[in-house]
Amino acid sequence: MDTRVINWRNTGAFFAKYGIYFAFVLLAGGLAIWSRPFRTVGNFENILQQISVNGILSIGMTAVIITAGIDLSVGSVLALSAVVATSFAQVNDQGNAEHGLFVPLALGVLTGLACGAVNGVLIAKRRLAPFIVTLGMMTVARGLALVYSHGEPEINLTATYDTIGEGLTGPGVALLAVVLAGIFILHFTRFGRYVYAVGGNELAAKVSGVNTDRILVGVYAFAGALAGVAGIVESSRVMSGEPSAGEGYELNAIAAVVIGGTSLNGGVGSMAGTIVGVLIIGVMNNGLDLLGVSSYWQQVVKGGIIVCAVMLDRKSKY
Amino acid sequence: MTAQQVSENPLLKMEGISKSYSGVPALSRVRLEIRRGEVHALMGENGAGKSTLMKILSGIVQRDQGDISIDGKRVEIRSPKEALDLGISMIHQELNPVRAMTVAENIFLGKEPCYRYTGVVNRRKQRELTLDLFREMDVSMDPDKIMSALSVAEMQLVEIVKAVSYQSRVIIMDEPTSAITGREVAKLFEIIRRLKSRGIAIIYISHKMDEIFRISDTITVLRDGQYIETRPAGELDHDTLVKLMVGRKISEMFPKRIAAPGAEVIFEVAGLTKTGLFQDISFKVRKGEVFGIAGLMGAGRTEVMETVFGLRKADAGVVRIHGREVKIKSPADAIRHRVALITEDRQLKGLNLTASVRDNITLVNLKTFSLFGQVLQFKKENEAADAEIAKLRVKTRHRGQIVRTLSGGNQQKVVLAKWLLAEPEILVLDEPTRGIDIGAKAEIYKIIADLTAQGRTVIMISSELEEILGMCDRVIVLYHGRITAEFERAAFNQENIIKAAMGNWSAN
Numbered sequence: 001m002d003t004r005v006i007n008w009r010n011t012g013a014f015f016a017k018y019g020i021y022f023a024f025v026l027l028a029g030g031l032a033i034w035s036r037p038f039r040t041v042g043n044f045e046n047i048l049q050q051i052s053v054n055g056i057l058s059i060g061m062t063a064v065i066i067t068a069g070i071d072l073s074v075g076s077v078l079a080l081s082a083v084v085a086t087s088f089a090q091v092n093d094q095g096n097a098e099h100g101l102f103v104p105l106a107l108g109v110l111t112g113l114a115c116g117a118v119n120g121v122l123i124a125k126r127r128l129a130p131f132i133v134t135l136g137m138m139t140v141a142r143g144l145a146l147v148y149s150h151g152e153p154e155i156n157l158t159a160t161y162d163t164i165g166e167g168l169t170g171p172g173v174a175l176l177a178v179v180l181a182g183i184f185i186l187h188f189t190r191f192g193r194y195v196y197a198v199g200g201n202e203l204a205a206k207v208s209g210v211n212t213d214r215i216l217v218g219v220y221a222f223a224g225a226l227a228g229v230a231g232i233v234e235s236s237r238v239m240s241g242e243p244s245a246g247e248g249y250e251l252n253a254i255a256a257v258v259i260g261g262t263s264l265n266g267g268v269g270s271m272a273g274t275i276v277g278v279l280i281i282g283v284m285n286n287g288l289d290l291l292g293v294s295s296y297w298q299q300v301v302k303g304g305i306i307v308c309a310v311m312l313d314r315k316s317k318y
Numbered sequence: 319m320t321a322q323q324v325s326e327n328p329l330l331k332m333e334g335i336s337k338s339y340s341g342v343p344a345l346s347r348v349r350l351e352i353r354r355g356e357v358h359a360l361m362g363e364n365g366a367g368k369s370t371l372m373k374i375l376s377g378i379v380q381r382d383q384g385d386i387s388i389d390g391k392r393v394e395i396r397s398p399k400e401a402l403d404l405g406i407s408m409i410h411q412e413l414n415p416v417r418a419m420t421v422a423e424n425i426f427l428g429k430e431p432c433y434r435y436t437g438v439v440n441r442r443k444q445r446e447l448t449l450d451l452f453r454e455m456d457v458s459m460d461p462d463k464i465m466s467a468l469s470v471a472e473m474q475l476v477e478i479v480k481a482v483s484y485q486s487r488v489i490i491m492d493e494p495t496s497a498i499t500g501r502e503v504a505k506l507f508e509i510i511r512r513l514k515s516r517g518i519a520i521i522y523i524s525h526k527m528d529e530i531f532r533i534s535d536t537i538t539v540l541r542d543g544q545y546i547e548t549r550p551a552g553e554l555d556h557d558t559l560v561k562l563m564v565g566r567k568i569s570e571m572f573p574k575r576i577a578a579p580g581a582e583v584i585f586e587v588a589g590l591t592k593t594g595l596f597q598d599i600s601f602k603v604r605k606g607e608v609f610g611i612a613g614l615m616g617a618g619r620t621e622v623m624e625t626v627f628g629l630r631k632a633d634a635g636v637v638r639i640h641g642r643e644v645k646i647k648s649p650a651d652a653i654r655h656r657v658a659l660i661t662e663d664r665q666l667k668g669l670n671l672t673a674s675v676r677d678n679i680t681l682v683n684l685k686t687f688s689l690f691g692q693v694l695q696f697k698k699e700n701e702a703a704d705a706e707i708a709k710l711r712v713k714t715r716h717r718g719q720i721v722r723t724l725s726g727g728n729q730q731k732v733v734l735a736k737w738l739l740a741e742p743e744i745l746v747l748d749e750p751t752r753g754i755d756i757g758a759k760a761e762i763y764k765i766i767a768d769l770t771a772q773g774r775t776v777i778m779i780s781s782e783l784e785e786i787l788g789m790c791d792r793v794i795v796l797y798h799g800r801i802t803a804e805f806e807r808a809a810f811n812q813e814n815i816i817k818a819a820m821g822n823w824s825a826n
Contacts, residue, residue: 188693188694189692190684190685190694193677193681193694196673197673197677200671200673201667201670201672203667204661204666204668204669205670206629207627207629207667207668209649209682210681211648266672267673268672
């Protein structure tokens with residue numbers, strides 16, 4: 001009798017652990033069978049392009065959530081980084097670029113990094129709740145984006161800047177680079193191990209000699225920098241730096257991370273899970289579009305999936 | 319105990335109670351009989367199963383097997399609410415009142431007297447009922463006081479009054495004196511006697527022997543999840559009781575120490591003070607010594623060593639290692655000086671329960687397994703973790719097993735492994751055997767003996783006197799943040815250590 005119980009529990013644990021991958025295969029497979037337009041190369045390119053920004057944000061968000069934190073500011077930081085970057089990528093009256101491509105890219109990433117570092121310092125040193133700090137930063141960064149751009153989108157961008165976001169190459173390369181970097185940092189470095197240690201038990205990590213403050217600042221700075229990268233990808237894709245860009249993106253990122261099995265309680269999660277979470281949201285949006293489901297209903301479905309994912313996560317623990 | 323009470327049927331009877339947690343038995347066929355109006359002490363070492371038995375009785379966990387009857391009638395206790403309805407309430411060691419509410423609101427939580435039909439709380443009546451209860455129990459307290467403004471002893475009193483208000487017939491008290499002072503204890507005992515005279519039975523759990531003999535009528539001993547014996551308190555003395563609890567002569571638990579401590583003072587604390595926690599703490603520890611810090615819970619022992627380790631900031635005082643003054647501002651500094659702290663509460667401060675055995679073991683030393691200080695070298699790391707797992711005989715399926723799923727004794731070994739991997743010279747062990755079974759305890763003692771044989775130095779904080787007597791070369795005793803006594807092994811005397819821990823001992 002005992003063995004049966006244990007077997008059942010193992011099966012349960014197995015599905016809890018890998019269920020999300022099965023769900024993705026099922027979803028993608030089902031759509032491929034169901035919908036002819038879904039299984040075209042063009043559509044895959046579409047999907048990749050659509051998920052690039054959320055994918056980049058989600059990688060940073062994963063690290064943050066593993067520390068038992070949250071970053072609500074990434075959408076606004078994306079916008080601030082986008083307007084800063086694009087303001088240095090405009091052509092002058094003669095139609096020439098003022099700066100090389102490197103300047104807007106570097107400034108965009110640095111802007112995000114700075115915002116994230118401020119988040120991290122307030123959370124680590126002042127012991128403020130991540131929810132509150134990043135909620136504040138969400139508003140501040142949005143405000144700064146509007147102030148900096150005078151509420152107008154930064155347009156007339158150089159051709160080189162625009163080409164980053166054109167087609168699949170730019171966003172695809174950016175996403176791939178960020179994903180690889182994220183996997184490397186989280187799973188193959190000492191810093192990454194400490195991220196788990198801080199999220200699993202911050203006090204125990206501190207007793208073990210881990211400089212937990214530094215880890216927290218690093219994680220939020222990482223998420224901020226990736227919001228900067230996402231801001232560049234987004235603005236070059238639409239060829240304008242919009243101060244209103246990225247609204248609600250933080251919630252999409254959180255959703256992808258949670259669907260991917262990362263626990264909001266910290267200490268548990270993986271980049272692979274997040275990537276699947278991003279893919280599930282992307283494929284689902286795309287598939288529902290192709291099937292002609294209204295965008296209103298799409299939101300209902302997406303919400304349901306998030307709650308189901310968390311329920312699965314809960315189950316695996318008890 | 320009067321003849322009439324003896325002849326009576328027991329008020330509460332638990333028989334053949336068994337319970338296991340994920341295959342590990344915590345209780346097997348345990349029995350307990352409680353009579354009306356008696357104080358029944360439940361004794362046993364940590365891990366003996368006392369708390370599991372009480373959790374079953376108060377409906378917090380469910381038994382696997384066995385019968386519970388009250389007044390000869392079989393009952394099922396499926397939840398704390400059902401326990402309360404049957405007249406069983408428990409006063410936990412960690413009190414958990416709703417701190418933002420008043421005394422009266424806490425007492426009537428969930429059974430507030432209401433105006434008819436409306437469900438609106440009749441605050442005046444609630445206050446009067448509270449005062450009635452206070453009068454009955456001879457307690458003087460303001461029912462409108464906010465809970466968070468009360469002392470621990472007062473909160474405890476409120477809990478007792480609350481238990482009485484449920485018409486409880488059995489009140490379980492888990493370590494009720496762990497956080498209160500002598501005068502408050504006297505008051506508590508007076509209240510317990512009052513409850514007795516009303517026919518209420520008390521199940522009293524405590525590690526403090528003197529209290530047990532002062533207050534209890536009957537003593538039941540559990541050991542390793544087994545029922546050992548029930549006897550009237552008058553028939554037992556201290557030594558017999560300890561023998562029943564430990565089940566073997568204490569000398570068999572503790573390994574022979576091969577090496578004698580050297581003469582070199584390796585570690586010294588001088589004048590360490592943290593206002594409100596401890597004052598003027600000074601002691602010297604010799605190389606290869608097992609140095610004990612004894613005292614009651616809350617005496618400041620943990621706080622002293624956490625301060626030394628850089629987790630708290632001292633107001634005054636210095637720490638010297640190898641005779642050189644060191645500044646330790648953070649645990650990282652302490653680790654650099656090859657000091658390790660195995661904390662008292664392994665779940666809170668010792669382990670990352672959600673991570674694997676390997677990730678926990680290598681945490682302190684991760685840099686040695688990192689290329690360029692960052693890139694993890696998994697092969698090297700795995701080998702080191704496996705070696706420690708084998709050395710300490712951690713029972714784990716695989717280094718990748720999540721620590722949460724290990725037993726208490728094995729979790730403690732993981733904490734030890736983590737620190738041993740850092741090769742510390744000085745190990746501070748804070749209650750190293752709390753909550754682990756006797757077998758694992760003996761193993762931990764063996765490890766400590768081996769460590770000192772290798773020339774390492776151990777500072778051991780412990781509340782278990784047997785452990786101090788069995789392991790230490792020297793011991794200091796703390797009471798209310800001050801050192802009240804120091805004993806060499808040759809001069810060890812159980813009674814004197816207890817007296818010093820209670821603050822009434824002087825060398826002359």
